[in-house]
Amino acid sequence: MNTLRSLGDAVRSLAATPAGSPLPSEARAVVTALLDALERGELRAAERGDDGEWRAVPWVKQGILLAFRLGQMVDLSPGHGAGDLSFIDKDTMPPRHFTVADGIRVVPGGSSVRRGAYLAAGVVCMPPMYVNVGSWVGPGTMIDSHALVGSCAQIGARVHLSAAAQIGGVLEPINASPVVIEDDVIVGGNCGVYEGTVVRQGAVLGAGTVLTRGTPVFDLVHQRVYRGSADTPLVIPADAVVVPGARSVRGDFAAAEGLSLQTPVIVKYRDDKTDLATALEAWLR
Numbered sequence: 411m412n413t414l415r416s417l418g419d420a421v422r423s424l425a426a427t428p429a430g431s432p433l434p435s436e437a438r439a440v441v442t443a444l445l446d447a448l449e450r451g452e453l454r455a456a457e458r459g460d461d462g463e464w465r466a467v468p469w470v471k472q473g474i475l476l477a478f479r480l481g482q483m484v485d486l487s488p489g490h491g492a493g494d495l496s497f498i499d500k501d502t503m504p505p506r507h508f509t510v511a512d513g514i515r516v517v518p519g520g521s522s523v524r525r526g527a528y529l530a531a532g533v534v535c536m537p538p539m540y541v542n543v544g545s546w547v548g549p550g551t552m553i554d555s556h557a558l559v560g561s562c563a564q565i566g567a568r569v570h571l572s573a574a575a576q577i578g579g580v581l582e583p584i585n586a587s588p589v590v591i592e593d594d595v596i597v598g599g600n601c602g603v604y605e606g607t608v609v610r611q612g613a614v615l616g617a618g619t620v621l622t623r624g625t626p627v628f629d630l631v632h633q634r635v636y637r638g639s640a641d642t643p644l645v646i647p648a649d650a651v652v653v654p655g656a657r658s659v660r661g662d663f664a665a666a667e668g669l670s671l672q673t674p675v676i677v678k679y680r681d682d683k684t685d686l687a688t689a690l691e692a693w694l695r
Contacts, residue, residue: 414447414452414453417440417443417444417447417453417473418469420436420440421440421444421469421470421472421473421476422469422472424437424440424476425469425472425473425475425476433476433479433480437476437480438480438502440473440476441473441476441477441480441502444470444473444474444476444477444526445473445477445502445525445526445543448470448526448527448528448543448544449506449525449526449527449528450528451528451530451546453467453470454467454470454528454546454564455467455470455471455474455544455545455546455562455564455588456546456562456564456588456590464564464587464588464590464608464643465587465588466562466580466584466585466586466587466588468584468585470544471544471562471581471582471584472584474526474543474544474561474562474581475581475582475584477500477502477503477525477526477543478500478502478503480502481499481500481501481502481503482500482501483498483499483500483501484498484499484500484501485497485498486498486499486504486505502525503524503525503526503543504524504525505522505523505524505525506523506524506525506527508523508529512529512531513531513532514529514530514531514532514533514534514535515533515534515535516535517534517535517536517537518537519536519537519538520537520538521535521536521537521538521539521540522538522539522540522541523535523540523541524540524541524542524543525543526543526544527541527542527543527544527545527546527547527559528545528546528547529541529547530547530548530549530550530551530567531549532549532550532551533547533548533549533550533551533552533553534551534552534553535553536552536553536554536555536557537555538555538556539553539554539555539556539557539558539559540557540558540559541553541559542558542559542560542561542562542563542579543561543562544561544562544563544579544581545559545560545561545562545563545564545565545579546563546564546565547559547565547569548565548566548567548568548569548593549567549568550567550568551565551566551567551568551569551570551571552569552570552571553571554570554571554572554573554574554575554599555573555574556573556574557571557572557573557574557575557576557577558575558576558577559571559577559579560576560577560578560579560580560589561579561580561581562579562580562581562588562589563577563578563579563580563588563589563590563591564588564589564590564591565577565591566590566591566592566593566594566595566611567593567594568593568594569591569593569594569595569596569597570595570596570597571591571597572596572597572598572599572601572617573599573600574599574600575597575598575599575600575601575602575603576601576602576603576604577589577591577597577603578602578603578604578605578607580605580606586605586606587605587606587608587623587642587643588606588608589603589604589605589606589607589608590607590608590609590643591603591609592608592609592610592611592612592613592648593611593612594611594612595609595610595611595612595613595614595615596613596614596615597609597615598614598615598616598617598618598619599617599618600617600618601615601616601617601618601619601620601621602619602620602621602622603615603620603621604620604621604622604623605622605623606622606623606638606643606644607621607622607623607625607638607643607644607645607646608643608644608645608646609621609646610645610646610647610648610649610650611648611649612648612649612680613646613647613648613649613650613651613652613680614650614651614652614680614684615646615652616651616652616653616654618654619652619653619654619674620654620672620674621644621646621652621674622638622644623638623639623643623644624637624638624644625637625638625644625673625674626673627644627646627652627673627674627675627676628655628657628673628674628675628676629647629650629675629676630675630676630677631676631677631678631679632676646676647676647679649679649680650676650679650680651676651677651678651679651680651684652674652675652676652677653674653675653677654672654673654674654675655672655673655674655675656670656671656672656673657670657671657673658670659671
């Protein structure tokens with residue numbers, strides 16, 4: 411493919427092939443060019459517009475879906491001797507392999523980065539972790555043990571995804587809002603960020619915080635509630651410090667039983683003291 415525009419035209423044409431019909435012979439070359447461009451960071455599954463809003467790039471997602479449709483099941487195991495682990499997947503989606511020249515630390519112990527994911531120089535991968543196809547991970551980010559970066563998720567620079575953090579993937583529908591973690595965000599252990607949530611630059615998510623498009627987030631500082639909708643993502647403001655909270659459930663039965671629902675709460679906005687509390691991670695790099 412000479413240009414990204416021609417690549418996009420080719421992907422859209424192939425995606426129009428009816429389900430069940432064979433794809434033309436050039437489909438594999440198109441899919442290979444798409445995945446290569448994603449891995450080089452020349453192409454992204456979601457982009458931030460001039461208005462600051464993040465939007466999916468539908469034809470890129472169509473190309474990733476084509477890769478699944480085109481792929482054949484193969485044995486991707488590292489060996490075939492007794493005791494070896496077995497990996498069976500589409501031949502279009504093998505794990506990525508890195509070299510020292512890539513500038514990426516992949517610490518031994520069971521981590522995997524799938525074909526079509528971009529990792530910038532300076533990324534640190536602690537075992538075991540996983541990065542799925544279409545993801546974009548910025549420079550200097552640490553992906554800690556048991557963390558997941560889901561398909562097409564966008565992770566900024568100098569982000570810390572703490573142990574067991576789950577960043578959800580959004581591959582279908584192709585125009586669905588992406589999951590985005592912007593630059594300099596701290597995502598605490600056991601956090602979950604899913605389905606159309608954007609966490610703006612410098613925010614801190616305390617351990618155990620769970621965010622989805624349908625999650626109301628209560629801002630104690632500005633005394634307002636942030637919500638997503640069917641057409642807009644949930645947006646966590648820049649520098650917000652979010653922790654798990656609870657709110658009471660209405661109704662006589664709920665009151666009698668003392669029931670409450672978990673809900674994230676913004677308790678403050680990041681300042682010098684917050685930065686000092688998180689500065690230790692710089693030593694880990």
